[in-house]
Amino acid sequence: MKLDSKIPEGPLDKKWTNHKSNIRLVNPANKRNIDVIVIGTGLAGASASASLAEMGYNVKAFCFQDSPRRAHSIAAQGGINAAKNYQNDGDSVYRLFYDTVKGGDYRSREANVYRLAEVSTNIIDQCVAQGVPFARDYGGLLDNRSFGGVQVSRTFYAKGQTGQQLLLGAYSALSRQISKGKVKLYNRHEMVEIVKVDGKARGIIAKNLVTGELERHGAHAVVLASGGYGNVFFLSTNAMGSNGSAAWKAHRQGALFSNPCFTQIHPTCIPVSGTYQSKLTLMSESLRNDGRIWVPKEKEDAEAIRQGKLKPTDLPEEKRDYYLERRYPAFGNLVPRDVASRAAKERCDAGYGVNKTGQAVYLDFASAIQRYGKEEAAVQGLKNPSAQEITDLGKKVVASKYGNLFQMYEKITGDNPYQTPMMIFPAVHYTMGGLWVDYNLMTSVPGLFATGESNFSDHGANRLGASALMQGLADGYFVLPYTIGDYLADDIRTGPISTDSKEFEDAENEIVERTQKLMNAKGKHSVDEYHKKLGLIMWNECGMSRNAEGLKKAMKEIQELRADFWENVKIPGNINEYNPELDKAGRVADFLELGELMCKDALEREESAGGHFREEHQTEEGEAKRDDENYAFVSCWNYKGNPSDAELIKEDLVFENIELKTRSYK
């Protein structure tokens, strides 16, 4: 298979403009005769569905939740980046582009990232026009905060609920098109297969989750906006229903899967507290604007804290190790996520962890409370404020910035983070890898597009904070609606896609067979048991650090687990009813294949880059060691049956505008 990324010619800053001016269009009358299916209603899906419908296409939107407003973009907390330079701190499109490529450890495409940075400013304008209530300052203008891996403040936010507000904006645009009849919504529906006709994606088989019925839907193009696959680890910050099945079905149908091993482990999550645990909760990266991360300097103190004999607030400054500030003075607590996560793991592995399990570090707001308290006292004109007054004022300021996050933390842990530092630990959060797409966001299957987290394109080996929301909306509002026309221009005379064809029938029969097989296993073990086992293998061997031996072992274990699953899984109830266990089984079956491919990809990539840390490839100081000579490529896996047999195709990454450098945040 030959890969054509279709990156336009010309200088970097003219590529997108020129491309838009030159690609083919579909005229308004013809758009009315073209149907597009969009899978998922998160930021990428809802924005794409709304925009395509506004342009005149007929859209069918699918989500497995009961309402499109519940897609997991809703849970994004901290913010969205845009190169507006409202803070006059030297930001620019180029700088956002540069930060993103560097943050991704030079494993993303220059042209895609530049386009992302370019349209970032439009996103903020569009969202404000929709009535998204971003945070504002007293002059009524938009406020910004700073995120990891950058030295400017370019992150727009709505308290700790930025994802919610942006998604509700996109959902409102989608709702408007639903009311006009331009989008037909299928909620509580899950895509279970992509149907190809003459090699092109021409529709899907969807399952109505309430009745269990299979439905055929034809279209001229299919857009996946189905999110990431972090739930392969069982425990992650993803929603319970988030799954990799749509992308995996696409892969099985011939869409290349790129960089599957690039997963993001987010440094600031609430630590695991027990085996019953169903998910992990993120504490926004924005907290690292003001929170300082530390562990005790002495092992004895860490030990005493673990045993409950010592309180963190009793430990004097000189006995604390603010290890990020120590190791990375230039970026301090705001180093990128992969760096911060590894540093936490290093301290905990060395015996400095602070909760019962030794798998936690502190995130402390005491000094921020003092700093803000003094500022606020000055603003209010208080003369000689008491220590208590300063603390009270400081807490109020911190509450106004992070109130909902502090409340969330207290609800889960029972600790009050205004009084004692938060305990945090890294957890799986995002997947940079995903379906391979060209510059037009089309996968290697003609007519099948992938947007948002489901594609691989913009974040390289590590995503910077507040960039996922940016990419989801960039793809859905400003990229796909243009680029899809270039493909659909060939379909203006095709007419409606019939679902009475052999291709649809075969696809449907295969799903029926697969489902029967699952139901017939009638074994002893629940779906969750398998999912938890898989998650543990992935976390231990393909998590924050990886090595060849462990990865090989993991692949073998996953193969065995998969075989066991198909023999011995237990699914209650029937096919033709609301059966969440059956739906879960289908998703875990796919994770059991995807997990193996992730390990294979990690094994193949003999370097450390971003979130992918191979123990064999590190500097003396324990930093990631890239190998640009041999691994400056996107790995693209071609499905050949068993994941271990997948064929590797390489897309070489060409850097014409950025010099490849060792990524340093020191």
Add this chain to the structure above:
Amino acid sequence: MNLTLKVWRQQNADSKGEMVTYKVSDITPDMSFLEMIDVLNEGILSGDIEDKQNYGPVAFDHDCREGICGMCSMYINGEPHGPGRAVTTCQLHMREFSDGETIYIEPWRAKAFPIIKDLVTDRSAFDRIIQAGGYVSVNTSGNTQDANALPIPKENADAAFDAATCIGCGACVAACKNSSAMLFTSAKVAQLSLLPQGEPEREKRVMDMVKQMDEEGFGNCTNTGACSVECPKEISLENIARMNREFLRANLTSSK
């Protein structure tokens, strides 16, 4: 902790439901309420927990499990989202309960939210209220004016944000003796009426959304305030007052 659960079981929309008793053991205080139900379901699946009538695992809506998606929705001891304040069911932890307690678990009860199975209800009526006008009619365009071209007073932006934090879970309807959707509807009306972007469609929006709300079969508001007390996002009753003003204003001034 060992607990007795009384859970509403209902096969599907057409069948008759009943309360069924289950016993769960080894529940720890750090578990969330939904994780406790996970334990119940694993027990039913493995046969460790007796399920006499063979209903199988309890169906319940849940997704993000961090209090923001609005999917989880159940009465716990007669209260939407249970005894906690400003929490969804997934944010409720078992430390709120004590050993030996009996807990009653039921689905939202409202005509406009028909039951699908067990604790799962159909809340698409909320989506249709938004579709009736809960948006600003602006198409996607790379040429909208600069986001800072129109300053918005901080108080208004903050009040709009507070209203916009509604997660659409339906606890307000479930809490209301009239099954009224006023708090939900007013939160969106208030958000958009506080922002200049919402101004052009201000009258039409409130009239269309209220009309849809009535058509869906939600009851009227009698100002008991239960909705706001049970709301996991503490959406204020002031929004209802604002919507009433908006509605009155629209009826008096609109040309339609």
